[in-house]
Amino acid sequence: MDLEEVAKTYRGRVHALRGVSMRVRRGEVFGLLGPNGAGKSTLVKILMTVIRPSRCRGEMLGAPVGDKSALRRVGYLPEHHRFPEYLTARQVVDYFGALADVPRRERRRRGEELLELVGLGAWRDKKVRGFSKGMRQRLGIAQALINDPDLVLLDEPTDGVDPVGRRDIRGILVELRSRGKTVFLNSHLLSELEMVCDRVAILVQGRVWSQGTLEELTRESRRYEVVVRGEAPAWAGELEGAEVRAENGSSRLVLRGVEVEGVQPVIDRLRREGRMVVSVAPMRESLEELFMRAVTNPATGGVLPPGAARGEGEGGA
Amino acid sequence: MIRQTWAIFYDAYRELNAKRLFWFVLAVSGLVVAAFAAIGINEKGITVLWWQLELFGVTSDVLPPEKLYKAMFVQFGIGFWLSWLAMILALVSTAGMIPEFVASGSIELVLSKPVGRLRLLLTKFAAGLLFVALQVSVFSVACFLVIGIRGGAWEPGLLVAVPLVVLVFSYLYSVCVVIGLLTRSTIATLLLTLLFWFLVFAVNAADGLVLQGREANAMWLERLPGQIEAREQAARAKIERQRAEGDEARAEPTDEELLAVEPRLADLRERLQRAERNRGRWEAGALAVWAVKTALPKTGETVEILNRTLKDRADLEERDRAAAGPPAELGQMAGPFGVDQRALAARVEKALHARSVWWVIGTSLAFEAVMLGIGAWIFCRRDF
Numbered sequence: 001m002d003l004e005e006v007a008k009t010y011r012g013r014v015h016a017l018r019g020v021s022m023r024v025r026r027g028e029v030f031g032l033l034g035p036n037g038a039g040k041s042t043l044v045k046i047l048m049t050v051i052r053p054s055r056c057r058g059e060m061l062g063a064p065v066g067d068k069s070a071l072r073r074v075g076y077l078p079e080h081h082r083f084p085e086y087l088t089a090r091q092v093v094d095y096f097g098a099l100a101d102v103p104r105r106e107r108r109r110r111g112e113e114l115l116e117l118v119g120l121g122a123w124r125d126k127k128v129r130g131f132s133k134g135m136r137q138r139l140g141i142a143q144a145l146i147n148d149p150d151l152v153l154l155d156e157p158t159d160g161v162d163p164v165g166r167r168d169i170r171g172i173l174v175e176l177r178s179r180g181k182t183v184f185l186n187s188h189l190l191s192e193l194e195m196v197c198d199r200v201a202i203l204v205q206g207r208v209w210s211q212g213t214l215e216e217l218t219r220e221s222r223r224y225e226v227v228v229r230g231e232a233p234a235w236a237g238e239l240e241g242a243e244v245r246a247e248n249g250s251s252r253l254v255l256r257g258v259e260v261e262g263v264q265p266v267i268d269r270l271r272r273e274g275r276m277v278v279s280v281a282p283m284r285e286s287l288e289e290l291f292m293r294a295v296t297n298p299a300t301g302g303v304l305p306p307g308a309a310r311g312e313g314e315g316g317a
Numbered sequence: 318m319i320r321q322t323w324a325i326f327y328d329a330y331r332e333l334n335a336k337r338l339f340w341f342v343l344a345v346s347g348l349v350v351a352a353f354a355a356i357g358i359n360e361k362g363i364t365v366l367w368w369q370l371e372l373f374g375v376t377s378d379v380l381p382p383e384k385l386y387k388a389m390f391v392q393f394g395i396g397f398w399l400s401w402l403a404m405i406l407a408l409v410s411t412a413g414m415i416p417e418f419v420a421s422g423s424i425e426l427v428l429s430k431p432v433g434r435l436r437l438l439l440t441k442f443a444a445g446l447l448f449v450a451l452q453v454s455v456f457s458v459a460c461f462l463v464i465g466i467r468g469g470a471w472e473p474g475l476l477v478a479v480p481l482v483v484l485v486f487s488y489l490y491s492v493c494v495v496i497g498l499l500t501r502s503t504i505a506t507l508l509l510t511l512l513f514w515f516l517v518f519a520v521n522a523a524d525g526l527v528l529q530g531r532e533a534n535a536m537w538l539e540r541l542p543g544q545i546e547a548r549e550q551a552a553r554a555k556i557e558r559q560r561a562e563g564d565e566a567r568a569e570p571t572d573e574e575l576l577a578v579e580p581r582l583a584d585l586r587e588r589l590q591r592a593e594r595n596r597g598r599w600e601a602g603a604l605a606v607w608a609v610k611t612a613l614p615k616t617g618e619t620v621e622i623l624n625r626t627l628k629d630r631a632d633l634e635e636r637d638r639a640a641a642g643p644p645a646e647l648g649q650m651a652g653p654f655g656v657d658q659r660a661l662a663a664r665v666e667k668a669l670h671a672r673s674v675w676w677v678i679g680t681s682l683a684f685e686a687v688m689l690g691i692g693a694w695i696f697c698r699r700d701f
Contacts, residue, residue: 010700048429051700068431076429082422084328086335098324099430143426 001047001151001184003058003065008042008051016042017053018206024199026150029173029183031193033287034203035295035304040186041079043203044155048076061151072101075144079155079186081136085129089120089139092128097146107146114142119168133160141172152176155186170196194287202294205304209294214287221285224263226253229276239266250278321432322440329444332417333410342406342452349398350459354467358385383470390460390475391624399482400620403452405511407486408493411445412507415497424701434697442494442689449486453479474626481623488614488681489514491688498695514616521617524606525665531599532664533656537592545585552579614681622674 001024008017017039024030034040045051049066056065063070083092090111097107115124118138123131131139137160144152158166173196176183187193193200194214201211210217232244232251241256255263263280270277285293295304333339357364358380362371380388418424418441427437457478465471492513497506552575576583 008700045425045701048425050425050428052698068433071429071431074429076426078422078425078429080422081426082420083426084332084423086331087328091331095324095328096426096430099321099427099432101318101320101431103320 001058001060001182003056005055005057006043006046006053006065007055008039008046009054015206017046019055020203020206020208022201022208022211024182024184026182027177027180028198029177029185029196031185031187031197031200032203033187033190033193033200033291034209035188038203039206040203041155044076044153044184044186045078047153048074048078050078072147073150075147075149075152077137077140077144077152077154077157079159081140083128083136083139083143086127088125088127089115089131089142090124092139093143093146096143100147102147110146110148111142114145115139117145117172118142119165134162134165137161138165138169141169145176149181151182151184153184153186156188157185158187158189158192166192190287190291200287202291204294210290217290218285218287221283221289222256223283224255224258224260224280225283226255226263226266226270226280227251227278228253228270229278233270233273233275235269236266321430322436325437325440326444326447329414329441329447332414333448336410338406338410339448342403342410343455345406346398346403346452346456347459349394350456350463353386353389353394353460354463356385356389357467358382383464383468386464386468387470387472387475390464394456394460395478395482395620395623399453399456399478400485400616403449403456404482404486404489407449407452408489408507408510411448411490412493412497412510413503414445415441415494416501416503416506419498419501419696419701421701428701435693438494438693438696439689442490442692445490445493446483446487450479450483453482475623477626478623481619484678484681485614485616485619488616488619488685491685491692494692495688495695498692498699517613517616520606520609520613521615524610527599527602527606528665528668529661531603532668533661534592534595534599536656536661536664537588538596541585541589541592545582545589548579548582548585549575552576552582555579611676611680612684614684615677616681618669618672618677619681621669622677625670625674 004021006017006020009015032040046053047060058065061070061073093111094107115121118141120138157169173183199213202209227250229250236253237244243254245252297304355366358377360377361369362376457476461475489510493506493510496509500506553570555578556570556574
């Protein structure tokens with residue numbers, strides 16, 4: 001999936017997406033994160049032809065975005081989906097499989113497998129009417145996989161699912177990746193993404209704030225922190241990329257831009273001078289810290305208002 | 318492609334099946350047919366199941382069973398049940414289909430499948446007609462069997478009711494689609510569609526009224542000159558007789574003299590003038606209503622096509638003869654327009670039948686196409 005300059009403006013006022021460019025590689029689990037109203041769902045809906053973009057150049061599975069025939073190889077789980085209440089789990093999977101043009105025999109076979117996979121095997125002949133939120137979500141995932149898609153787009157797949165269900169869903173995602181499928185995941189649950197995503201993009205107010213592997217995104221923040229008892233030596237502050245923070249009774253040397261080899265001479269010197277080294281730890285930003293940094297307005301230090309640009313209404317929903 | 322279309326149809330069927338109303342309507346249809354079958358006619362009178370009724374003085378000599386059943390089917394089965402009650406129940410059952418189809422949460426899933434939006438909408442529309450098609454088919458085939466078995470007349474012509482009633486429903490359902498897409502509310506869709514239907518009905522009533530007025534006026538125009546002439550001649554003869562008795566000069570009697578002996582002549586002349594003045598107005602009115610009707614779907618007239626094909630020709634011919642019979646003295650017959658009601662009704666019916674079946678169906682289908690076009694335009698452009 002290769003997107004360039006995807007934009008969506010509602011009624012010429014609300015800018016839900018303001019030129020989004022991103023690339024999702026074949027066979028990876030890609031996470032799109034962002035605060036509520038950032039435009040995550042809008043972006044996915046544009047890819048699924050549910051919303052017509054104001055401007056869009058891009059490809060999905062080798063076909064231009066908006067091409068219906070490419071959707072044959074795509075699975076989609078919308079946010080807040082509603083299945084026909086009068087259908088059973090098996091009928092839901094079968095119905096959407098038929099809409100995706102999957103032959104009857106294959107639908108039958110895969111439907112059974114998938115319902116087992118998502119843990120609804122015992123419920124396959126029960127009407128959706130009686131399903132809980134978590135069960136509907138599981139059914140939604142089964143439905144999204146009925147056409148054996150090459151690309152799966154899941155919008156908040158763990159929404160309303162209990163911890164056990166979440167672990168199951170994560171397992172399914174990993175399983176999909178091992179089968180060479182591409183998974184595009186929308187979530188604001190950071191821990192979810194951290195555990196399964198190969199790469200992430202952070203969407204803030206309709207723009208990609210940052211994208212890459214977790215490693216790449218947090219590289220800048222990578223550092224070693226050396227804690228010594230007492231005051232830090234004067235030379236420590238003069239080291240390249242170093243920062244000294246006094247804590248009660250001890251000092252913390254923060255060394256940026258160095259590898260583990262670069263830390264050794266510092267420790268040697270500290271030891272030679274007879275200082276007590278309390279701890280040496282490699283540190284990096286967590287996804288949550290990264291995310292908070294993304295949604296913080298650098299000018300004011302406050303959190304950016306949710307919603308689309310100009311804060312007008314629920315443009316991104 | 319066939320797989321997807323079939324899936325949508327099958328889903329529509331399951332949706333209807335899940336609604337109790339579908340089975341309720343079918344059950345009531347069954348009762349109506351059973352009631353038909355229960356009524357019989359013999360040489361003594363009407364029978365209901367095993368009870369013999371002799372109240373009506375109607376026996377199989379006057380009304381053969383075949384005619385009785387056909388009359389019941391046309392008057393009640395088509396005129397009342399299929400074109401009114403079953404239609405309203407069908408609207409109640411299907412009004413929710415489009416709003417539920419585009420409800421947020423379900424439309425995303427459907428749109429994300431490799432099916433074009435236009436095709437989706439049209440298939441859904443066709444699936445909505447499925448309800449009426451199923452109901453009317455069951456009802457008509459059952460009636461066909463009842464008329465055949467009980468009446469002894471096998472009349473496949475009445476199966477024309479199936480496409481005709483489905484056609485009428487499709488006019489209304491196209492309105493349903495547009496309103497459903499705009500409001501996304503089942504209740505609003507149902508009420509506004511019924512309101513629209515009422516509007517069509519009102520225009521139809523206005524059409525009937527204007528046609529009656531125009532035809533009555535035309536009847537005055539046709540018959541008054543003859544009557545005036547006859548009165549004038551009678552007056553002349555009277556004057557001449559008087560003059561012959563009085564031995565007066567034989568001059569042409571003046572108008573005043575004619576009026577003096579025949580006072581109604583003035584009234585008739587005045588009426589003729591008025592009718593001539595009104596002719597243009599009635600024509601314009603009829604044209605205006607006709608133009609409005611051309612733009613609207615013709616629900617009543619489409620069902621009426623069935624009557625045209627089914628009704629015994631003899632019945633109509635009899636009425637034609639009555640219309641062509643000796644001119645009654647105008648103004649002496651009861652009725653709002655002061656003309657012979659039977660003759661007027663025959664003329665209005667003739668005027669209505671002068672509108673071809675192709676005008677009735679063609680313009681209605683054009684309306685439906687416009688509605689579906691608007692619906693498709695809304696549906697294909699909307700962001701869900």
